[in-house]
Amino acid sequence: MAVQTTPLSDVMGAEVTGIDLGKSLDGSLKEVINQAFLDYKVLCFRDQSFDIAGFLDAAHQFGSTHPHVYRHLRLDDFPDVSVVSNEDKDVHGSGKKFKRAAHFHTDESYKAVPAKATLLYSVKVPDEGGETRFVNMQTAYETLPDKTKQRIDGHMAVQRFLTSNPDIQLATLTDEEKAEVPDVIHPIARTHDETGKKALYVNAARTEFIVDMDPAESKALLQEIYDHSLMPEFQYHHHWRVGDLMMWDNRCTMHAATHNLKPGAERLLYRTLLDGTKPV
Numbered sequence: 001m002a003v004q005t006t007p008l009s010d011v012m013g014a015e016v017t018g019i020d021l022g023k024s025l026d027g028s029l030k031e032v033i034n035q036a037f038l039d040y041k042v043l044c045f046r047d048q049s050f051d052i053a054g055f056l057d058a059a060h061q062f063g064s065t066h067p068h069v070y071r072h073l074r075l076d077d078f079p080d081v082s083v084v085s086n087e088d089k090d091v092h093g094s095g096k097k098f099k100r101a102a103h104f105h106t107d108e109s110y111k112a113v114p115a116k117a118t119l120l121y122s123v124k125v126p127d128e129g130g131e132t133r134f135v136n137m138q139t140a141y142e143t144l145p146d147k148t149k150q151r152i153d154g155h156m157a158v159q160r161f162l163t164s165n166p167d168i169q170l171a172t173l174t175d176e177e178k179a180e181v182p183d184v185i186h187p188i189a190r191t192h193d194e195t196g197k198k199a200l201y202v203n204a205a206r207t208e209f210i211v212d213m214d215p216a217e218s219k220a221l222l223q224e225i226y227d228h229s230l231m232p233e234f235q236y237h238h239h240w241r242v243g244d245l246m247m248w249d250n251r252c253t254m255h256a257a258t259h260n261l262k263p264g265a266e267r268l269l270y271r272t273l274l275d276g277t278k279p280v
């Protein structure tokens, strides 16, 4: 079957069919996929069938991987893979189930060198709900008023794992994990290392404040950016099918889980992260 790329929305995202990521991709096909990835920012490879080892092998066709900061999420045999489930619990804290990734964020913005992409593969998905919502942060940047762009350009913001935002539910970090995630500083708008396009790189889940700016002004500017970027016209909501492998570009998108499952519904996905470059 020929490989086909079909847009999933006008905003971003494309589904890729006619491809089995369990088989080795040749160089020209990898180039076609990478171009689609740059164009659409979120790719959904339909009808994939992997065990955990196969999922990781598929990910390695796109780059090298690394593990999650949370040790408890790493699988013993495959530390670069973690499981996303609606049964997630705060193992070092209260032990209660909690709503992971409920707020818009980009993965690992709290790291000096964050993941370029995240791969998420659906093993179990509910008939209804459990969408992953994506935001096109390149379009969000491009549509800002010129005045706001001028206020942003060249400015940096502090990204913090243990956010001071009281709305964010996070599992407790061990001392070893804490030592791995000191505050970092990244541009408010980063320039994509492959496309050269700028995209907003701040999110309410991790961004603390803008460096060298009066705190009230920093707060107001960040709020203005969040209000703008979260407008529905920049979003694509993915309704999962079993066998979807989603790969998204963390350099120019945000995403959030949707905790709207019906009682008894199950959702289980495998996840890994592709190594990236320092935001500039």
Ligand SMILES: O=C(O)CCC(=O)C(=O)O
Binding pocket: 084, 100, 101, 107, 118, 120, 130, 131, 132, 133, 255, 256, 257, 258, 271
């Ligand atoms: O569960 C989801 O829909 C998204 C989870 C998430 O934020 C992630 O895997 O990085």
Ligand SMILES: [Fe+2]
Binding pocket: 101, 105, 106, 107, 255
């Ligand atoms: Fe995430």
